[in-house]
Amino acid sequence: MGMRVLLVEDDAVLADGVLRVLQAQGMQVEHARDGLQADARLLDDAFAYAVVVLDIGLPGIDGFEVVRRLRARGAATPVLLLTARDAVEDRVHGLETGADDYLVKPFATPELVARIRALARRHAAPATRLALGHLILDGDTRRAHIGARPLDLSVREWAVLEYLLRNAGRVVSKQQIIDAILPWGDDLSLNAVEVYVSRLRLKLIGAGVAIRTIRGFGYMLEAQAA
Amino acid sequence: MSSIRLRLLAWLAGPIVFVNLAAAALAYLLAWAPAGLAFDAALQEAARAAARDPLAATHPARRADGGELTWVAVRAGGRVLAGAPGLPPALPEGAVGDAMLDGEPVRHTSVRAVADGQPAVLTLARTVRQRRQVRAAMLRGLVLLESVCSLALVGLIWVSVTNGLAPLARLRASLDRRDSVNLAPLPEQDMGHELQPVAAAFNALLERIAGASRAQREFQANVAHQLRTPLAGARLQLEWLAERHRGDSDTAAAVTRLLATNERLTRETNQLLALARAEPSQPGRARFAPVDLARLVGDGVQSFVERAAARDIDLGFALAPATVDGDVFLLRDLLDNLVDNALRYTPQGGSVTVRCGAAAAGAPAAGAMLEVEDDGPGIPPAERARVFERFVRLAPDGGATGSGLGLAIVRDIARLHGARVELGDGAGGKGARFTVHFPALRT
Numbered sequence: 001m002g003m004r005v006l007l008v009e010d011d012a013v014l015a016d017g018v019l020r021v022l023q024a025q026g027m028q029v030e031h032a033r034d035g036l037q038a039d040a041r042l043l044d045d046a047f048a049y050a051v052v053v054l055d056i057g058l059p060g061i062d063g064f065e066v067v068r069r070l071r072a073r074g075a076a077t078p079v080l081l082l083t084a085r086d087a088v089e090d091r092v093h094g095l096e097t098g099a100d101d102y103l104v105k106p107f108a109t110p111e112l113v114a115r116i117r118a119l120a121r122r123h124a125a126p127a128t129r130l131a132l133g134h135l136i137l138d139g140d141t142r143r144a145h146i147g148a149r150p151l152d153l154s155v156r157e158w159a160v161l162e163y164l165l166r167n168a169g170r171v172v173s174k175q176q177i178i179d180a181i182l183p184w185g186d187d188l189s190l191n192a193v194e195v196y197v198s199r200l201r202l203k204l205i206g207a208g209v210a211i212r213t214i215r216g217f218g219y220m221l222e223a224q225a226a
Numbered sequence: 227m228s229s230i231r232l233r234l235l236a237w238l239a240g241p242i243v244f245v246n247l248a249a250a251a252l253a254y255l256l257a258w259a260p261a262g263l264a265f266d267a268a269l270q271e272a273a274r275a276a277a278r279d280p281l282a283a284t285h286p287a288r289r290a291d292g293g294e295l296t297w298v299a300v301r302a303g304g305r306v307l308a309g310a311p312g313l314p315p316a317l318p319e320g321a322v323g324d325a326m327l328d329g330e331p332v333r334h335t336s337v338r339a340v341a342d343g344q345p346a347v348l349t350l351a352r353t354v355r356q357r358r359q360v361r362a363a364m365l366r367g368l369v370l371l372e373s374v375c376s377l378a379l380v381g382l383i384w385v386s387v388t389n390g391l392a393p394l395a396r397l398r399a400s401l402d403r404r405d406s407v408n409l410a411p412l413p414e415q416d417m418g419h420e421l422q423p424v425a426a427a428f429n430a431l432l433e434r435i436a437g438a439s440r441a442q443r444e445f446q447a448n449v450a451h452q453l454r455t456p457l458a459g460a461r462l463q464l465e466w467l468a469e470r471h472r473g474d475s476d477t478a479a480a481v482t483r484l485l486a487t488n489e490r491l492t493r494e495t496n497q498l499l500a501l502a503r504a505e506p507s508q509p510g511r512a513r514f515a516p517v518d519l520a521r522l523v524g525d526g527v528q529s530f531v532e533r534a535a536a537r538d539i540d541l542g543f544a545l546a547p548a549t550v551d552g553d554v555f556l557l558r559d560l561l562d563n564l565v566d567n568a569l570r571y572t573p574q575g576g577s578v579t580v581r582c583g584a585a586a587a588g589a590p591a592a593g594a595m596l597e598v599e600d601d602g603p604g605i606p607p608a609e610r611a612r613v614f615e616r617f618v619r620l621a622p623d624g625g626a627t628g629s630g631l632g633l634a635i636v637r638d639i640a641r642l643h644g645a646r647v648e649l650g651d652g653a654g655g656k657g658a659r660f661t662v663h664f665p666a667l668r669t
Binding site: 011012013014015016017018020021024055057082084085104105106107108109112170171173212214215216217218220 | 451452454455456457458459460461462463465466469488492524527528531532535540541542543544545579
């Protein structure tokens, strides 16, 4: 059974779109049309939802108030705010109230799905098994596979690949990679990252994934079209 | 007459010059009267001197001396005893009269005399040439003096009027200096009493205009915000449709077109919003804070990369830390529009590079710079000034659709930050390079 998501959105077309998109991703989506309805559901059973997708501009009580009441009751359910405004006040206010992330309308399907998954992941225990394309990283056994073929990785290569995989579809800078794989402040040059990535590229041939270079900035791991 | 200065000048100078001329006429009369009396006294003296020996005085009867002609005649009982004939009849003793002799005006006087032991009257007439000369000299002097005085007066009045109208001139200059979006009120205290009501009325008008423009901007921002929800709904529905009809090429093509339209509407909505935000009359400096350009670019990288990947454009960065004083949201709008512009006008397979850092050594402003360079078709030098105007789109480009607002937004935001946008050739003379030069941080 997929994760349960509570969608709070008063615009019928947008709500229907989000419903379709998330259901197509195998998520179980419940829909509330206004703030009071959402508040009532969250009052009943906040822990049933992996993520709440919450519009700010709602009839009745607005999204900020819904989050405030949710947090006041001590529920830690992750909240993704949908906002039509990108004004600084809204963002800051939303995050201060206790929301976990925000998305400015209009957004693309992959962006919405990625944000929801990221929130769910952050909230749940860290996944030990990561997969993209034919690539599988199993954190428990520290084994990597391309399909059924075992993949040999050094410790550093594993760390870089794991970080890229956790952020698949997102651009990460070289500095972010260094910070992520060296939590104890060891020294690693940007060039070293390039070396690991070029080695990984060779090892990932046939894995159905590609590491895109963002010239002068960093990398992005993507699934390759078959 | 529409000039206040000329009106004042006419009303001040006219009467003053008139009074001046009247005074001059009076001065002439007052000066001439004693001069005339002196000439008459001299005439009478000459007559009395001649009367001591009247018959001798008539030889010659007409003589010229000192530029004047003098006639003498001794008459008794209407008969000329000696001297010039044809003199005017004798006047009572002590009187001086006017007459004509030989076609020339003369003054004449008579005194009692004794000729050959008989009582007689001696008449002496003299031309008035000297009098005329004296009178003409007097008149010339007065006219000259009065002309000079009148001119000096008019000049002084001109200076005074100009001086008195200086607050008006200052007001006009300060209004002239304003750009079209400066709606700040005029300072009312440092102008004269008479101008204060004018300034107050003007300020009230400015306030109404500012209010209307604020309302318009808020409306614009509101509309843009309102549009985002339906745009988001349409987009998700279309993406879902595209996924579902992936195999059906006709439907897929139509959905792709709809998605492109959706994207275009979104971009234009965002630009509308950015334009409302970047309106130079917004009192935006309040939100200014130090912004690191490298971080600003870093925050936008994800969406830039997605857009570049969709068009198979190689997007690169060269980022060095560079802090500017600015509004982070406006600067994000600026960057978005520059990158969007570059991505749209660069053909598939092209390359776009975003740079930031401290200004190059020797750059005019010793601040920071943000630069977006592409290797697309570039912009001919003659068109470069125009691209920053609103709704200007160059060349019917292949498929690139823009509102023509992007670069106007860039210019407005740069201006708000005291920054200058420079447009040049890309590397190797190919493509376009937009460089935003920010001023040095105020410490």
